[in-house]
Amino acid sequence: MSAARILVVDDEADIRGLLREILSEEGYEVDAAADAAQARASRARHEPDLVLLDIWMPDTDGITLLREWCADEVLSACPVVMMSGHGTVETAVEATRLGAFDFIEKPVSLAKLLRVVELALEEGGSPHQAKTRNLLPSFVAPIGKSRAMQALRDRVERVASHDTSVLFLGEPGTGREAFARYMHSLSTRADGPFVVAVAGMLGDSDVSSRLFGQDSDGEHVEGLLDEAQGGTLFVNELGDLSVAAQKALLSAMEAGEYAAVGNGGPKELDVRIVSSAQTGFDKTPASAFRRDLLSLLNVITLRIPPLRDYAEDVPELLRYYIDRLVDAEHLDFRRFSVASQNRLRNYPWPGNVRELKNLVHRLLIMGSEEEISLEEIEDLLAAESPAEESLVKQDLLALPLREAREQFERAYLQQQLILCHGKVGKLATRVGMERTHLYRKLRSLGIDFRQSATED
Numbered sequence: 481m482s483a484a485r486i487l488v489v490d491d492e493a494d495i496r497g498l499l500r501e502i503l504s505e506e507g508y509e510v511d512a513a514a515d516a517a518q519a520r521a522s523r524a525r526h527e528p529d530l531v532l533l534d535i536w537m538p539d540t541d542g543i544t545l546l547r548e549w550c551a552d553e554v555l556s557a558c559p560v561v562m563m564s565g566h567g568t569v570e571t572a573v574e575a576t577r578l579g580a581f582d583f584i585e586k587p588v589s590l591a592k593l594l595r596v597v598e599l600a601l602e603e604g605g606s607p608h609q610a611k612t613r614n615l616l617p618s619f620v621a622p623i624g625k626s627r628a629m630q631a632l633r634d635r636v637e638r639v640a641s642h643d644t645s646v647l648f649l650g651e652p653g654t655g656r657e658a659f660a661r662y663m664h665s666l667s668t669r670a671d672g673p674f675v676v677a678v679a680g681m682l683g684d685s686d687v688s689s690r691l692f693g694q695d696s697d698g699e700h701v702e703g704l705l706d707e708a709q710g711g712t713l714f715v716n717e718l719g720d721l722s723v724a725a726q727k728a729l730l731s732a733m734e735a736g737e738y739a740a741v742g743n744g745g746p747k748e749l750d751v752r753i754v755s756s757a758q759t760g761f762d763k764t765p766a767s768a769f770r771r772d773l774l775s776l777l778n779v780i781t782l783r784i785p786p787l788r789d790y791a792e793d794v795p796e797l798l799r800y801y802i803d804r805l806v807d808a809e810h811l812d813f814r815r816f817s818v819a820s821q822n823r824l825r826n827y828p829w830p831g832n833v834r835e836l837k838n839l840v841h842r843l844l845i846m847g848s849e850e851e852i853s854l855e856e857i858e859d860l861l862a863a864e865s866p867a868e869e870s871l872v873k874q875d876l877l878a879l880p881l882r883e884a885r886e887q888f889e890r891a892y893l894q895q896q897l898i899l900c901h902g903k904v905g906k907l908a909t910r911v912g913m914e915r916t917h918l919y920r921k922l923r924s925l926g927i928d929f930r931q932s933a934t935e936d
Contacts, residue, residue: 483508486529486532487532511526516544530597531558533546543575547578556579559581561583561597581596581599582599622662623793626793628790636782641666644779645753645777645778645779646663646755647754647781648754648784649782653832659782661714669711673709675711683722687728688728694742705738711751712752713752735749753776787833788828795821799816802840816852817851817853820854826899827861828895889925893927
């Protein structure tokens with residue numbers, strides 16, 4: 481079996497020589513090119529199995545060359561890994577959108593280089609490598625480099641290997657189902673199904689057949705537990721689960737088996753039960769959720785924070801959803817200006833990650849310019865905010881002027897303090913107040929800023 485052929489395209493002779501030496505020692509055939517013209521000539525002589533392509537070159541840049549190759553059906557079959565010593569996130573996104581297999585930064589880590597080369601040859605269809613495994617995950621880990629997201633991913637990964645029930649708590653739109661799917665993809669049940677049950681759809685009249693299936697006239701209609709056998713059943717919004725559905729689910733979990741409606745015999749319950757709910761769903765006066773069932777469902781409880789608690793991840797989420805939606809729906813690529821990213825980083829996101837994704841979707845469909853400006857963001861946010869929506873829950877018109885002003889100022893400054901991550905100095909700049917005057921105002925309104933002030 482002949483060795484895989486790799487073409488290295490880089491205008492720096494030292495880097496070309498180093499990569500040629502490293503890859504040759506690993507047993508690969510290596511060709512080298514100093515610019516786009518030499519790269520085209522090399523591919524005309526010998527079609528490589530992989531190209532390592534620098535972005536910044538004197539004649540034609542790597543992105544332009546990649547775009548040229550991707551437009552050719554024959555040349556596009558070869559995987560391309562982009563390299564850059566001073567690339568930007570936007571450049572990496574553009575490269576992967578065009579079809580690059582990966583993007584690595586220079587100076588290149590030897591371990592990463594060899595790992596990416598191996599993966600590109602396996603996943604990219606090289607005839608010299610057998611595709612014995614699929615290393616690209618079927619479900620991408622939830623996005624975010626913030627401390628909150630890193631800690632949450634660590635907890636999910638730790639819990640994934642244990643076949644116990646997990647309850648994801650959080651506001652709507654925070655990505656509870658996404659984390660449940662991520663956990664399933666890391667579990668021993670990853671090859672099994674992931675079935676979603678919307679709690680509100682499990683009514684009292686047919687809940688047994690919906691959960692357990694039904695045998696009638698010699699035919700079996702599968703229920704949700706049948707569909708999830710060997711995998712995971714995700715029950716969405718426990719607060720909407722009817723009394724009858726709670727009773728049926730409890731009986732199956734306690735017995736470890738269930739039977740279809742009709743003449744069906746007992747079946748082993750080989751299903752991991754994972755669920756989601758809003759915080760405090762079981763503590764409202766109208767709540768009738770069974771405590772015995774909850775104790776089985778929340779063996780592990782993981783809290784998903786609202787997006788406003790990790791706003792530093794907003795720019796990365798914006799880029800991720802642009803890339804994902806452009807690829808999935810063949811929309812024109814757009815990029816956020818720095819000012820527009822900063823505006824959205826300081827937006828409270830009441831609808832959380834779901835609202836962010838929907839906003840990106842609208843911008844890609846409705847916009848025309850490649851750059852998404854601050855003015856476009858402001859217009860969209862203004863159009864999406866109902867005119868009658870109040871900053872505070874109470875009807876200020878029903879209060880005397882002095883009380884109404886205090887209610888407004890308290891709610892306004894509390895929300896701004898959240899957006900400033902508790903930093904009073906940053907708050908003073910944001911609201912345009914001198915810091916000493918701001919401290920007096922916060923004290924008079926009863927807003928607890930002392931801990932924030934010591935950290936500021």
